[in-house]
Amino acid sequence: MQQIHTAFGTRYNTPLIADAAFRAKAEIAVPHPGIVPLVEHHAIAGAVRTVNANNDLVAIIAAVGRAAPGEVVVIANAIGDAGLIGDLIGTDAKRRGLAGVIVDGLVRDVPALVELGLPVFCRGRCPVGPLKLAPELRGTGELDIEVSVGQSTVRPGMWTFGDQDGVIFVAADDLPAVTAEAERALERESAVLEALERGSSLSELLAVEEFLELRAAEPSADFNAHLAAKGRAI
Incomplete structure (x- = not known):
């Protein structure tokens, strides 16, 4: 728990914690x-x-x-x-x-x-x-x-x-899983930000057009699953 406490505010923020909790299926x-x-x-x-x-x-x-x-x-x-x-x-x-x-x-x-x-x-x-x-x-x-x-x-x-x-x-019991997901998300988001700064578009990086085609064929397609398959996070 000390790891997430000391990293918060310098390495993590509440949007990152919220996203990590979602991925960890945490309360x-x-x-x-x-x-x-x-x-x-x-x-x-x-x-x-x-x-x-x-x-x-x-x-x-x-x-x-x-x-x-x-x-x-x-x-x-x-x-x-x-x-x-x-x-x-x-x-x-x-x-x-x-x-x-x-x-x-x-x-x-x-x-x-x-x-x-x-x-x-x-x-x-x-x-x-x-x-x-x-x-x-x-x-x-x-x-x-x-x-x-x-x-x-x-x-x-x-x-x-x-x-x-x-x-x-x-929930305190979920903190280790949330911390692990926060680290993974931070790495993926950092990679996306670096690519954006080099001139790539967000749509390209997240393969949005590919997902739109998938969703047209399968209306229940999930964008979170799509991002995970591409190794991306937002």
Whole structure:
């Protein structure tokens, strides 16, 4: 797992991880596309620590306190909108060596969070913290449980990867297979890019006309299978 963690953001990116997971037939979860990095160039990777916050600040603080160095705290929030983390929680997470925080919701103290350099992914910003909400908008948080992030189910122990293209969650048991497929895909895509830079067309490199003829004869023909047979990847 350390191999894929250290390579992510330098050698791999989320589109490559997503494609590799598809080829490895691995379980993945892709949450709401509105969850993006607070700082555009930041990337995030690590094992997941979950909290269903329900606007309960205590549960969020506890999740960060329980997280081990290198883990990513994933905050789901089922009720209302509030700035779920700010400078204090961000500072604690940074000091404890967390890989970052993913919030299916809003954050606050943005200038301080940016200055910290901690990778934070979220859906937006709100100056009001959960403690200042009306009682009916505050519930009791739940720690280390299966949570819903957008339309996706995320479990403790899954791995997450995030960058400017979004966030993806992968089952930990599938990481070795995903890593192997990512390496193969990277080599194939690099070969295609080099050929494009030399003047070849993408249609030629991927034998698209040949596939169109095949599909005309066999409507069920699969482009992924065609690419695999040609030793190509996109």
